Amino acid sequence: DAGVTQSPTHLIKTRGQQVTLRCSPKSGHDTVSWYQQALGQGPQFIFQYYEEEERQRGNFPDRFSGHQFPNYSSELNVNALLLGDSALYLCASSRLAGGKGTDTQYFGPGTRLTVL
């Protein structure tokens, strides 16, 4: 049973560029959440997708957008990259349970984004 997968593993971009990160959830999971982890810090919630819609959003600007596909995979897009966007981007999947959404989140290995 494959776990959560993310691509690419590493990415180097320059300021002002746009980037797309991809995530495939664990088998049987229908909910995908994205987190940003700056060096030496805990992960910060970006947003969560369920049924191809954004259900909740953290304190991130509109430059951060996402999408979920019918097969539950997801993309994170970041426009107009800033140096401060350099971080490890983590995808987590879970299975919505009883509408309360409290099921355990399983994380992928992350995508390391460096903005020069």
Place this chain on the structure above:
Amino acid sequence: GDSVTQMEGPVTLSEEAFLTINCTYTATGYPSLFWYVQYPGEGLQLLLKATKADDKGSNKGFEATYRKETTSFHLEKGSVQVSDSAVYFCASPSGGYNKLIFGAGTRLAVHP
């Protein structure tokens, strides 16, 4: 807003020493509580969880008990190994949609 506070690191121990990493949370409504571990250059791995008060989560010799009265979920291990060296994160859901909030992480270094 909700928050999770865990003890600052780094924590440096000798092999076979006892480990405690403190964690307290503020979320109300009896949330599930989690400990995740991050090894160098990797993503987060679920270490253990507890879903209600007085539950004890355990895995790989690590334990944590959900204490509602003190809003705590401290991580313990009786005898650490060099392979336990990693960063440990305490986490709690916040709000109605399973958004996780994390502590700042505690780096553990175990020496032979």
